[in-house]
Amino acid sequence: MNKREILDILILGSGPAALCLASELASQKLNISCISNKSPHTKWSNTYGIWASELEDLGLDSLLSHRWSNTISFFGSGSNSKGNIPTEHSYDYGLINREAFQNKLLNKCNGIKWFNETAIEIIFENNISQVKCKSGLKLKSRLVIDASGHKSKFIKRPKSKQVAQQAAYGVVGKFSSPPVKKDQFVLMDYRSDHLNKAELLQPPSFLYAMDLGNNIFFVEETSLASYPPLSKDHLKERLISRLNRKGIFIEEIMHEEDCLFPMNLPLPYKNQAILAFGGAASMVHPASGYMVGSLLRRGPELAKKLKIFLTDPNLSSIELAQKGWDVLWPFELVQRHKLYQYGLNRLMSFDEKMLRSFFLNFFQLSTKEWAGFLTNTLPLPKLVFVMSKMFFKSPLEIKLGMLKIN
Numbered sequence: 448m449n450k451r452e453i454l455d456i457l458i459l460g461s462g463p464a465a466l467c468l469a470s471e472l473a474s475q476k477l478n479i480s481c482i483s484n485k486s487p488h489t490k491w492s493n494t495y496g497i498w499a500s501e502l503e504d505l506g507l508d509s510l511l512s513h514r515w516s517n518t519i520s521f522f523g524s525g526s527n528s529k530g531n532i533p534t535e536h537s538y539d540y541g542l543i544n545r546e547a548f549q550n551k552l553l554n555k556c557n558g559i560k561w562f563n564e565t566a567i568e569i570i571f572e573n574n575i576s577q578v579k580c581k582s583g584l585k586l587k588s589r590l591v592i593d594a595s596g597h598k599s600k601f602i603k604r605p606k607s608k609q610v611a612q613q614a615a616y617g618v619v620g621k622f623s624s625p626p627v628k629k630d631q632f633v634l635m636d637y638r639s640d641h642l643n644k645a646e647l648l649q650p651p652s653f654l655y656a657m658d659l660g661n662n663i664f665f666v667e668e669t670s671l672a673s674y675p676p677l678s679k680d681h682l683k684e685r686l687i688s689r690l691n692r693k694g695i696f697i698e699e700i701m702h703e704e705d706c707l708f709p710m711n712l713p714l715p716y717k718n719q720a721i722l723a724f725g726g727a728a729s730m731v732h733p734a735s736g737y738m739v740g741s742l743l744r745r746g747p748e749l750a751k752k753l754k755i756f757l758t759d760p761n762l763s764s765i766e767l768a769q770k771g772w773d774v775l776w777p778f779e780l781v782q783r784h785k786l787y788q789y790g791l792n793r794l795m796s797f798d799e800k801m802l803r804s805f806f807l808n809f810f811q812l813s814t815k816e817w818a819g820f821l822t823n824t825l826p827l828p829k830l831v832f833v834m835s836k837m838f839f840k841s842p843l844e845i846k847l848g849m850l851k852i853n
């Protein structure tokens with residue numbers, strides 16, 4: 448590529464968002480390059496979980512390394528036999544085989560050039576964007592798509608002082624006795640009998656756990672969303688006390704996961720010269736923290752539309768980005784996002800007892816309803832219906848909490 452060349456699209460990043468979109472754009476016969484401060488072949492470190500149906504709908508369920516049909520949660524207190532009754536989800540959940548996923552996307556990125564660089568500045572001049580890199584390299588492109596994650600410093604959005612963070616500390620390893628049953632996946636274990644009175648007043652957290660086979664388990668203490676976020680040490684302490692209370696001790700740590708990302712980042716402004724995708728575009732589901740399914744569902748449509756927009760040679764970076772934002776965040780999805788954000792804000796005001804009661808009730812919805820809610824696949828009218836149904840079926844205390852009257 449010569450220095451004066453103007454690319455059609457320049458993508459920042461090499462995480463799931465960058466690769467999901469780049470792999471779709473690659474088939475659109477555009478002049479595309481990517482910049483990432485890591486090689487696109489550097490293995491991703493996060494553990495990505497997903498409802499199996501999300502991959503099945505896309506014909507990608509072979510990407511699961513593990514799949515569980517025995518999927519449960521606990522929303523009781525844990526202090527007596529009634530408080531230990533599981534809620535059965537009867538809905539398959541899986542872990543994505545990160546390496547296979549990454550390789551599948553990379554194989555589709557034919558013809559895309561990668562620059563191992565760190566973008567430090569993006570300027571918009573003469574209708575074109577220019578990305579400056581730490582090394583001094585400058586690349587020009589008709590459109591820059593920022594997929595550098597939720598910490599992006601390039602994307603402009605309304606300021607929010609209190610962005611709730613999902614925080615988790617997890618261990619893949621061996622234990623003195625199984626933390627979950629054989630072939631079992633526990634989405635949320637909110638039992639709280641291991642916590643003292645002072646801890647019960649702190650933001651709640653739950654155990655996310657799974658049997659990985661061969662006596663290996665993944666256990667993760669997770670705070671759904673909180674501001675300020677729960678610290679790693681705090682979550683680690685809770686995880687250990689939860690396990691110890693059941694007489695379970697960690698015998699070998701094979702991998703530690705330290706997770707912290709924003710749940711309710713405000714949506715980016717649409718009138719900026721850069722488009723984004725993934726964490727940088729606030730695509731994390733504000734009520735669950737999941738995003739991979741959304742990347743896979745929303746990438747192809749965006750790629751197709753960008754190809755069409757780029758056929759007009761007169762469109763500037765700012766016009767192209769705005770058109771892209773409209774595809775990524777149309778009215779319907781913005782409204783759904785607002786509803787989820789409202790719900791999350793209310794949930795964050797709930798103490799652990801209220802949260803347990805809320806989720807117990809939430810999972811009484813039909814599977815289609817709760818799964819559609821959690822995967823953000825319900826059309827807006829249906830989402831409103833499901834949220835209303837949930838509200839009317841809730842105990843009075845939760846109703847008041849959902850209405851900000853608690």
Ligand SMILES: Cc1cc2nc3c(=O)[nH]c(=O)nc-3n(C[C@H](O)[C@H](O)[C@H](O)COP(=O)(O)OP(=O)(O)OC[C@H]3O[C@@H](n4cnc5c(N)ncnc54)[C@H](O)[C@@H]3O)c2cc1C
Nearest residue numbers: 460461462463464484495496566595596706725726738739
């Ligand atoms: C520990 C953890 C576990 C998660 N688990 C799940 C899960 O189970 N299921 C789920 O759906 N979601 C999960 N998420 C949420 C979300 O899917 C992930 O955060 C996801 O990795 C975000 O993808 P991304 O590509 O937008 O950003 P990232 O994965 O953060 O990738 C950003 C990329 O940009 C590059 N980069 C950053 N800055 C620059 C720069 N200035 N110049 C060039 N390159 C740059 C980075 O090297 C990286 O390649 C999890 C998040 C975390 C943190």
